[in-house]
Amino acid sequence: MRRTSRKKRSTLADRAIAASAALILGGGGLVAVNVYASAGEGPSGSPPTRTQNAGRQLSTIDCPEAVNGLPEVPDRARGEVDRELAAMDTQITDAYRQFADRKEQLARDPGLAENAVLGPLRGKRAASLDRIGIAIGRVTERPEGLESLAGCSLRADDDQGRGQGQGGNGPEAADFVDIRSVRPDADPPRKRRGASRGSFTTDCGRNENGKFNPDNVIVAPGVSNGAHHMHDYVGNQANDAFASDDDLADGATTCRNQGDRSTYYWPVLRLQNGQDEDDVDADGGGRDQNTGEIQTPSRVTLRFVGSPVGRVTAMPRFLRIITGDAKAFTNGDANANASWSCTGFEDRQLKDTYPICPEGSQVVRTFAFQNCWDGQNTDSANHRTHVAFAQDDGRCPNGFRAVPQLVQRIVYDVPPGPGFAVDSFPEQLHKPITDHGDFINVFDERLMRTMVRCINDGRRCR
Structure with a gap:
């Protein structure tokens, strides 16, 4: 599948700006x-x-x-x-x-x-x-x-203006906002005495090797095209709809530390410039109303951090976590967890709009995953209730324990303007609030112990 390189992206600016103008000025629903x-x-x-x-x-x-x-x-x-x-x-x-x-x-x-x-x-x-x-x-x-x-x-x-982009399938002009017009967010809560202040960063690349598929082994195991949109994958290379835990344990990984065979995946981001991608006639691509050139991130950072109120314990192997809601446009925002911003403006986070970044600034997607685990299950029927976010006071809900929190940051060098969107289920119209991320923990036990020690001891490890 063709992937738009950074060099090529810079030559697409005029076409992307033209597409942006068309998105703003014309087209019916x-x-x-x-x-x-x-x-x-x-x-x-x-x-x-x-x-x-x-x-x-x-x-x-x-x-x-x-x-x-x-x-x-x-x-x-x-x-x-x-x-x-x-x-x-x-x-x-x-x-x-x-x-x-x-x-x-x-x-x-x-x-x-x-x-x-x-x-x-x-x-x-x-x-x-x-x-x-x-x-x-x-x-x-x-x-x-x-x-x-x-x-x-x-x-x-x-x-x-609804539904103008992608041949009437969204996004629309109102889904974009100039990041410079957004007020900075309030300061994050301070960590308390006893907090686990360390971090562990794993380097798994930017999907330079082009692993894509429209499967979702967490939500729809054994079903091809279970996501109806294309995913970027980094880390484990055995991930498709039919991958078992054993397949993942034995799979190759793009992570620099081979003790991390975890799988990290998210919907691809595409330029809405009228150019076809190689999947224009494929499931997850054009057949599911996902069109435009897939963008390779310029940077992907995968960092695990601690609890603001105490120590963390190890995640169980094969723990599955979904953050955000791929159907938030029709479901409502109860499980939405999208965060959009621009480099240089990351104190301004957007939930339901895409950012228009100024010249020289890049688009940023951030996912902070659930950081509390029920202590028993690696998955649940709705793929949510076995994990939870900490409460406002930083503590986990009753019956849950704090685990390292994955914070995922994905950066894109795209032309300035509203000419991009994430892949989505067709009926979700590529709304920014539908952004989401998926993670399956396949750290080996030794490396997981190292992670936990680093975080609890207040060190920054890689």
């Missing part, structure tokens, strides 16, 4: 149709509302996140449940593609969206939810009320 915004049950199972869409623009398909409505999934059912959840993502992607491909028909026939797209989508989701219920019911009591998670609606918006 994905579909402008006269349909009801909520046709059928809404995302929370609410009854339909007859909100007329005349003069409004269809933004995206809005479905409830099924995993958030499930009870604890037994281990013996988890494989089948994960496959059905991944299938539901594919169902939404296919429905979104139908909207994009049939927008002229939808404009002429307001009932087509409901009859030909939304109705069948709800039926497929209901069937998947029924299979999830059966899978769980084979092991324990079958959960009730899953059918309420089948409802999907069309999200409409009054913003006439």
Whole structure:
């Protein structure tokens, strides 16, 4: 897959600026149709509302996140449940593609969206939810009320600039802000007596060797294109949808210290300059509405830090952590953890907008991962409840213990202006709030012990 080099990026400035101007000045939304915004049950199972869409623009398909409505999934059912959840993502992607491909028909026939797209989508989701219920019911009591998670609606918006980039799939002009207009954030809380003040930095490169795939072995194990967007990978080179813990343990690594075979991955960032990437006809790329030239980071820093109130303990091997929410545009920001900024302005962090950096400044993505672990599980059914963030006072929630916190910083040398976006699920419209990162700990025990000692002793180690 072609990757845009730093030298080449500098020659793309004029095209990127032209694309930025087009993004700001023109283009309609994905579909402008006269349909009801909520046709059928809404995302929370609410009854339909007859909100007329005349003069409004269809933004995206809005479905409830099924995993958030499930009870604890037994281990013996988890494989089948994960496959059905991944299938539901594919169902939404296919429905979104139908909207994009049939927008002229939808404009002429307001009932087509409901009859030909939304109705069948709800039926497929209901069937998947029924299979999830059966899978769980084979092991324990079958959960009730899953059918309420089948409802999907069309999200409409009054913003006439919505969805302009990527052929009507976002981002829009309002998703960008000049970093110089943003007020600096408040000072971070001070570390208290007894804090673990050290750090451990691992150097795993910038994905110079071009490892990409649209899989997500944490969320959708065993499912090709489980992410519906392309990921950059550094560290472990065995990571794909089918990688087992043994595969990861035996995999090669790009990390300088070979004791770190962990896998670190995140959605790629692309220039929105009208140029095709090699994946323009591939899953995770153009088939999932992700277009433009993939950018190689100019710098990637992977640093583990301590607790502001006490010592940290070792992470278990194969601990899986997802930070942020790839579906925050439709799910809401409860699990969002995006942080965007510019070099020289990193005291100004953005959550739901991309930064426009001044000349000479570079775009920065920062992920601070969860730093508390439940002491028992390396994963959970929703891939979240086994880890947590420390509370406002710096302490872990009851039953959790502090572990080294991964702080991931990714820097890009892109032309000034709003001509870039991260890959996303198609219906998430490349919104900056959907940014997220994934980590699987495959440090060997000796190196993990070294990390913990460095952090607890207040040293800076590499």
